[in-house]
Amino acid sequence: MPESSPVGNFNPADAPSYESILQCMRCGFCLAVCPTYALTNRERSSPRGRAALARAVAEGRLEFTAAVGEEAFFCLDCKACSTACPSGVQVGTIMEFCRSQEQNFHPPSVPAGILRDFILKRMLPSPDMMETSLLPVRLYQRLGVQWAVRRLGLNRFLPDTLAKMEGILPTLGRPLRLNIPAVIPAQGKKRGRVAFFLGCAMSLVFPDVSRQTARILAQQGFEVVTPAQVKCCGAPHLAEGDRETARRLALINLELFLGLDCEYIVTDCAGCGCALKEYEELLAGHADHERLRLFRSKIRDISEFLAEVGIRTEELKEVPLSVTYHEPCHLVHGQGLSVPPRQVLRQIPGVELREMKESNWCCGMAGSFALKEIETSRKLLERKLNNVRATDADVLVTGNPGCHLQLAWGVREMGLKQPVLHIVELLGRALPK
């Protein structure tokens, strides 16, 4: 066998493996599905191009230049290329490593670095701090300032990013984490006991959605255990290139959830589900392999879970709506779940599913991408919403908080008629009171 992987011009800590890069045979099948390549028609903004840049760095033919870092962050990590790639290349993951490398080679300026470290290493790992930090936003909304800012168009005077942030945030309720019962009993004939992995964004921004998730699980006959000690899944850290904190959080969640004695760990956040399913790779060498495999085997997205165990439909009420479904990248590409959400939708009485074109094409949110690359993000969103509009469905359904925020914002901005619902919100409407 040939010599082991060269790291070349990468920093040895958290470098992408050479094997994973060499796996690309440059057939170009990924070009057709890459949103950033579709926008730029520039090879280096394509998965094939990005893999080639990583290879050049690994082989010492290229320094880890600013442009390599830019491409790593310009990648949406939507993983559409992984779905399309017959050779099994994971360019999104390779780019996650490159984002981590970027912190090494081109660390942010001191104030930006302090802010980044504060958010990633202090705030996100601490649910309490997250909840407190959003208090001003809630006050701002409760006191009607948001209404005034929007009505008067004051947000036009904020810098673009703040303006988008302001526009994208919905009215916030009270964080769910501290309000949800630790154990919710099963209704009817008990079918099992599941742990609910409550995501940060879901708890803070969409508490009502996650309340529906828990309600559905209970109504379907499952005892629902929701640990308040849950930590952020680590996805934002991986996306920003902070693998160290991601591992730290993952280890806590791993032990916490394996200690709950539940058959399944269910989440209603596609991003969390995707991250949890990748703990096995993230923690390789940092935790017992058997425990990692056991953990991995329990993780289910809510739609995956319902499709797998089968929905009790006898008590469901009619929901006479036509719906179109936007596939979150982290469900369809990250977890390969395309059929289960549709199965769930079709089982809701009265619901008519109208497929949109390119339902599995990124909406442009992609973590913090929507705030950093406002123009590109907007173009992606417009493409998506034009496809939504063409279906003339009553409702736009999705299954991830990031997509949800971005789509709801776009619907308002572009004046579409469709309200955006999480799939469990739609199912919740069919549940008996």
Added chain:
Amino acid sequence: MTKAVIDQLRNHVGAKNVYDEKEDLLVYGYDATPEVSALPDVAVFPENIEGLRAALAISRAEGLPVTPRGAATGLSGGSTPINGGMVLGLTRMNKIIEIDEENLTATAEAGVITIDLFNAVSARGLFYPPDPGSQNVSTLGGNVAENAGGLRGLKYGVTRNYVMALTGLLADGTEFKTGGKCVKDVAGYSLRDLLVGSEGTLGIITEITVRLISPPQEKRTLLASFRDIRTAGEAVSRIIAARIIPATLEIMDKMTINCVEDYAAIGLPRQMEALLLIEVDGHPAVVAEEAAGVRRILEEVRAAEIHQAKTPAEAARLAAARRTALSAVARVSPTTILEDATVPRSRLSETFAEIERLKEKYQVRVATFGHAGDGNLHPTALADERNRTEIEHVHAFFAELYEKVLAMGGTVSGEHGIGIAKKGYLLRQFGEGGMGVMRRIKNSFDPGGLLNPGKIFIDDASSTKVRTEGGLHA
């Protein structure tokens, strides 16, 4: 490359269409051919004929070699800039200009993606048959330059059979037009036929008019599995001998079946030694008769299993899975080296036996798949380019295989072109005499030798300064 030249290019072609940063140059130096990549000095993407004309003028003034590029999905190194110079990308000239329903033609710019043209004409109830495996990505111009084939090649032919007219520029800036919409046209030399498959060495094709036909009314897809690959080869020869011409008659060996199944998970029989994917199409009565004929032959040769696709969706999944074969095979090893050997169809079974023998002799891992009905096989070696001994064995394997293929009256390329990968084999096939004629044709189109130097011809003077940068072993 001086800044003045770059500025000049930017002025004429548009600043956003000219790249000279190293990160860009690195990714315009390859196509899908393993072991081959090179650095150009600049990459230029004209949006129109004026920009293209200007780029060619600058290349002439500066003596820059010009390597035309579509989507770079080629498998013979045709669009790698091995002599440096200018990569001339045509993907930003990508308009479908006209679909002429009265004359059954479509005219499009070279950068149009093949599937986009297919879908556009399909929406008008028409059919553009050429369907290279890379159709979702590759460009029409690239298809014409490489004379690309595809899964439907057996019945419907390759790209050449659909090209009616071409427009473009020669290296000296002369505009050429050849062919037209006339179904019958025997005027003069067929420059069109010279340009199809010329691999960017004669001129830059900018506009293509293709012939369209009516789509088949019905089709039926069969999947037959075999415990022995030579029996599969025999089945192919017998189907052809029975005068049945399926639209598609594809073969996959065990290694390929398993790689494709790993990716597509559609339930292919992993334990079988070979699969034939057979699609018959046309008038319903004919389809029924041909499907029955195919089935009879499959039973006679004792195929292990015969399965008929139940729905069009299932048939489409099977064909799509076959299209991914090469890339799926690439899962197994870091480097996949694919060949394009083509034999008269009566010699298929013999060719499979030869492949088996040579695999043993050279101890190489080979997955074989391809367009069996055309006699066009893609034996694909699974190797690791970091292991030079292994790579030498692979090349020796192919060299001996090609000897046999040529001795059987075969050809060194069924659909991927010569590029840099098959220059040596081509010389063996044509001899000095044949290559000399081609050289004189090349000189009359491009006396300065600017267009895609180092391709097809082994005696190219410029190949002494090849700037291949193939990775660690460069």
